[in-house]
Amino acid sequence: MRQRLEEALRAANADYTEIRVEQVDSSWVHFKGRELDSVGSAKTSGGIVRALVRGGWGYAAFNDLDGLDNRVRQACESARLVGGVEQSRLAEVSPVVDRVSVALDEDFRHVPLSEKKTVIEEYNEIILGYHDKIETSHVAYSDRFRKVWFANSEGTFIEDERPDASLVLSATARDGDNVQQGFETVAGKAGFVIARGHHQKARAAARRAVDLLSAPPVAGGKYTVVINPKLAGVFAHEAFGHLSESDFLYENDRMKEIMVLGKRLGSDKLSIVDDGSIDGLRGTQKYDDEGVPTRKNELIKDGILVGRLHSRETAAKMGEHPTGNARAVGYRYEPIVRMTNTYIDSGDTPFEDMIRDIDLGLYALDMVGGQTAMEMFTFSAAYGYMIRNGEIAELVRDVVLTGNVFETMMHIDLVGDTLVFPPAGGGCGKGGQSPLPVGLGGPHVRILDVVVGGR
Amino acid sequence: MLAHRLIDKALKTAQGAQATVQRAESTKVSFENDKLKFVKSTQRTTINVKVVVNGKIGSSHTSDECDADGVVARALEAAAFGSPAHFEFPGPSDGRPVRVYDEAVLGVTREAMVQIGREMMTVVKDYNPDILVSAGINKGVRQTEFANSSGAAYQTQSTSFGVGVHGQWVRGTDILLAGHAFGWKKRDVDYGAIADRAVALFRMAQDTASIETGTFPVIFSPEALEVLVLALRLGFNGKSVFLGASPLAEKLGQKIADARFSLTDDPLIDYASRSSRWDAEGVPRQVTPLIENGVVKNFLYDLDTAGRAGTRTTGHGVGCSPTNLVVKTGDTSWQDMVADTKTGLVVYDVLGLGQGNPISGEFSVNLQLAYKIEDGRIVGRVKDVMLAGNTYDALNNIVAVGDQAEWAGDSLLAPPIQISDLNVVAR
Ligand SMILES: [Zn+2]
Numbered sequence: 001m002r003q004r005l006e007e008a009l010r011a012a013n014a015d016y017t018e019i020r021v022e023q024v025d026s027s028w029v030h031f032k033g034r035e036l037d038s039v040g041s042a043k044t045s046g047g048i049v050r051a052l053v054r055g056g057w058g059y060a061a062f063n064d065l066d067g068l069d070n071r072v073r074q075a076c077e078s079a080r081l082v083g084g085v086e087q088s089r090l091a092e093v094s095p096v097v098d099r100v101s102v103a104l105d106e107d108f109r110h111v112p113l114s115e116k117k118t119v120i121e122e123y124n125e126i127i128l129g130y131h132d133k134i135e136t137s138h139v140a141y142s143d144r145f146r147k148v149w150f151a152n153s154e155g156t157f158i159e160d161e162r163p164d165a166s167l168v169l170s171a172t173a174r175d176g177d178n179v180q181q182g183f184e185t186v187a188g189k190a191g192f193v194i195a196r197g198h199h200q201k202a203r204a205a206a207r208r209a210v211d212l213l214s215a216p217p218v219a220g221g222k223y224t225v226v227i228n229p230k231l232a233g234v235f236a237h238e239a240f241g242h243l244s245e246s247d248f249l250y251e252n253d254r255m256k257e258i259m260v261l262g263k264r265l266g267s268d269k270l271s272i273v274d275d276g277s278i279d280g281l282r283g284t285q286k287y288d289d290e291g292v293p294t295r296k297n298e299l300i301k302d303g304i305l306v307g308r309l310h311s312r313e314t315a316a317k318m319g320e321h322p323t324g325n326a327r328a329v330g331y332r333y334e335p336i337v338r339m340t341n342t343y344i345d346s347g348d349t350p351f352e353d354m355i356r357d358i359d360l361g362l363y364a365l366d367m368v369g370g371q372t373a374m375e376m377f378t379f380s381a382a383y384g385y386m387i388r389n390g391e392i393a394e395l396v397r398d399v400v401l402t403g404n405v406f407e408t409m410m411h412i413d414l415v416g417d418t419l420v421f422p423p424a425g426g427g428c429g430k431g432g433q434s435p436l437p438v439g440l441g442g443p444h445v446r447i448l449d450v451v452v453g454g455r
Numbered sequence: 456m457l458a459h460r461l462i463d464k465a466l467k468t469a470q471g472a473q474a475t476v477q478r479a480e481s482t483k484v485s486f487e488n489d490k491l492k493f494v495k496s497t498q499r500t501t502i503n504v505k506v507v508v509n510g511k512i513g514s515s516h517t518s519d520e521c522d523a524d525g526v527v528a529r530a531l532e533a534a535a536f537g538s539p540a541h542f543e544f545p546g547p548s549d550g551r552p553v554r555v556y557d558e559a560v561l562g563v564t565r566e567a568m569v570q571i572g573r574e575m576m577t578v579v580k581d582y583n584p585d586i587l588v589s590a591g592i593n594k595g596v597r598q599t600e601f602a603n604s605s606g607a608a609y610q611t612q613s614t615s616f617g618v619g620v621h622g623q624w625v626r627g628t629d630i631l632l633a634g635h636a637f638g639w640k641k642r643d644v645d646y647g648a649i650a651d652r653a654v655a656l657f658r659m660a661q662d663t664a665s666i667e668t669g670t671f672p673v674i675f676s677p678e679a680l681e682v683l684v685l686a687l688r689l690g691f692n693g694k695s696v697f698l699g700a701s702p703l704a705e706k707l708g709q710k711i712a713d714a715r716f717s718l719t720d721d722p723l724i725d726y727a728s729r730s731s732r733w734d735a736e737g738v739p740r741q742v743t744p745l746i747e748n749g750v751v752k753n754f755l756y757d758l759d760t761a762g763r764a765g766t767r768t769t770g771h772g773v774g775c776s777p778t779n780l781v782v783k784t785g786d787t788s789w790q791d792m793v794a795d796t797k798t799g800l801v802v803y804d805v806l807g808l809g810q811g812n813p814i815s816g817e818f819s820v821n822l823q824l825a826y827k828i829e830d831g832r833i834v835g836r837v838k839d840v841m842l843a844g845n846t847y848d849a850l851n852n853i854v855a856v857g858d859q860a861e862w863a864g865d866s867l868l869a870p871p872i873q874i875s876d877l878n879v880v881a882r
Contacts (some may be wrong), residue, residue, distance in 0.1 A: 033698045036538035041529050057493035063500040063518040066775045077492035114536050130641035136698040191692045220880040251488035254625035369810030374630040378807030378821040400819040453819035454839035
């Protein structure tokens with residue numbers, strides 16, 4: 001493959017050219033209700049050429065590897081059309097030649113589909129048999145093994161292996177018109193072993209769906225909110241993290257002013273980190289999709305903005321260093337600035353001390369979705385409990401938190417003492433590239449005056 | 456035809472088989488932050504095989520035309536313990552022709568696409584040079600081969616063309632995002648009108664207005680109507696109905712909405728982005744009324760789900776999802792709708808749609824682009840406001856239905872609709 005890519009690169013007529021080719025082996029087992037909804041395996045392959053000519057980008061994505069030279073030429077022609085007036089440059093990095101391979105505990109490529117089905121079916125049975133109010137289930141296992149070859153005109157050649165396996169256990173309970181869901185997810189850069197032994201989680205998902213049937217929707221209003229580690233990770237990623245992706249800053253002078261390094265953006269309890277080099281997490285890669293090594297990047301330290309995430313292009317434009325955050329969700333896509341594993345760093349407050357002095361508040365747990373538009377965010381907790389007179393009280397549903405991220409970060413008054421990275425599924429969507437596996441983590445975090453949507 | 460070769464291979468072991476081969480080429484021109492950023496071409500091959508062996512289904516896909524043996528073998532492996540088939544592959548059927556191919560799309564050069572983008576950007580920049588503008592122009596062409604073991608076989612060709620322009624206007628710490636986009640299967644897209652629409656949204660947002668927490672009448676523009684329609688997309692899915700996950704499961708024939716509300720799934724609108732003559736299972740597409748005068752009429756089914764539910768496919772394979780949704784127009788003009796509102800909101804864009812438990816109809820969204828009405832006039836943009844409610848309650852609290860429908864996104868053709876008494880939470 002190396003020879004093939006390097007030959008194709010010689011056909012390029014550009015200032016910079018790169019080719020990324022991938023082979024993807026995937027399999028899935030999906031149950032919906034009693035019956036298997038879908039089971040199968042697939043193999044796909046394809047790639048993308050990026051060419052830079054006089055500061056202009058041309059891309060050519062393909063499935064058909066035979067026409068590689070033509071795709072290189074096509075990308076160069078497109079780049080020529082863009083180049084001239086517009087100026088994209090790349091920050092200097094040292095060329096790398098490396099081969100990254102992974103050893104998986106129970107490599108899912110070698111586990112027969114029948115065995116995967118047997119394991120997943122047990123969870124489905126547990127959910128469906130949990131209670132007579134359980135109406136249906138959705139239990140979905142899927143895995144993907146991406147084998148990636150990357151070569152560029154600067155001499156970099158990387159062969160990388162990127163496995164990802166995930167399991168969603170979802171229960172739907174129903175009482176007349178009232179339909180509620182409970183779910184648990186597990187995901188990681190791991191072999192099939194990650195999908196084993198989750199009978200308790202299956203029961204927990206079913207129990208939550210049933211319990212939510214009799215839970216009232218949270219009353220809308222402003223509350224002191226304690227978020228659990230999963231939600232803290234979502235907050236770090238969704239509410240703040242996307243703002244530190246420099247592709248959104250580098251050509252936007254006004255946003256650069258808002259996000260100037262050294263500025264206080266949060267209370268002094270708050271530190272946020274993105275780190276693509278933590279062993280075993282979903283967002284971990286040795287190199288990003290421009291061949292730049294990943295690393296630990298502090299974004300907020302004690303409330304002060306201290307860093308941001310870069311591709312080679314945004315780093316050059318802003319006069320900073322590449323951070324290893326140029327990522328592509330698959331072979332059809334060009335790399336864009338993305339997070340890896342993002343977390344709120346631990347503080348020093350035990351959980352009990354966070355809720356002790358709250359007369360009326362909300363404990364919000366897990367997430368079913370999150371979205372941001374610039375400084376505005378909304379995210380939906382999977383469920384919550386009211387906090388009354390310093391104690392956890394009744395279960396509530398339809399918990400949606402919203403606000404302005406800068407105000408909300410200033411309102412963080414307590415940060416928990418235990419940092420965890422829950423092995424959650426899902427992924428990040430940005431620029432139509434979804435879902436990108438990312439890691440999320442944090443301790444419990446307390447925030448004052450949060451607007452909670454509800455009825 | 457490759458699809459026939461795949462079927463022949465599969466039938467050595469399987470009793471039934473279906474194959475689809477798609478080959479597509481597309482081009483995208485992207486402007487970011489006031490500048491031409493990239494031109495991208497994409498070549499795509501997708502091959503899907505589904506087999507039935509001893510009454511069980513197996514499927515697989517590949518991107519490699521040389522992997523015919525592999526894709527069939529994987530489908531057969533999965534069928535050994537796959538889900539039971541509740542259908543038979545349908546025989547040949549002509550269906551009703553619908554226009555999905557426009558030769559003019561092929562002739563659009565990359566240079567012409569760049570020019571369209573520059574013109575749209577200029578319209579927005581002429582209004583206000585401080586707005587940071589992005590724009591996208593896409594075109595594509597796709598060939599599909601389909602065949603199954605019951606003798607159904609077709610080949611179709613379709614095109615697509617779409618444009619969009621979006622702006623970001625930062626004033627202090629206030630960031631306003633607005634824009635407009637449209638795409639279908641035809642070259643004929645009025646990109647000037649799309650840019651004008653984007654400018655109109657910015658113009659209305661020049662002033663800001665505040666609203667206090669309470670219940671107010673809310674007008675959903677066609678673009679924002681998805682807030683209410685999303686639950687219906689999920690609720691009319693025959694699989695959710697069969698599994699009991701849809702709140703509409705036992706509501707066939709019952710009245711669930713105001714008599715002025717009618718909703719139809721129509722895959723036979725010429726050039727609409729979700730239109731096609733056959734579905735992915737070779738079943739002819741048809742027009743399916745979902746809600747007529749507030750009454751639930753039909754759900755959407757594919758072959759297997761229809762078999763399980765003891766009904767017939769509506770040509771929504773695979774997955775029972777809607778195609779183009781059409782909401783029937785009413786008799787209130789947009790002007791009257793606004794003029795008759797004392798205090799209320801007009802919503803164009805929201806944040807957080809689909810979070811939570813969308814199939815239940817519950818929604819709780821942040822108003823990303825919405826305006827306040829005071830004494831019959833739009834007075835400015837509202838910020839930091841959440842809107843919460845339930846689709847099924849809202850559809851029974853309709854104040855007015857607009858008399859003109861517009862395409863919102865690519866797959867919803869709808870008029871604006873005003874709902875009374877929705878919960879608004881302000882900060
Ligand atoms: Zn994200």
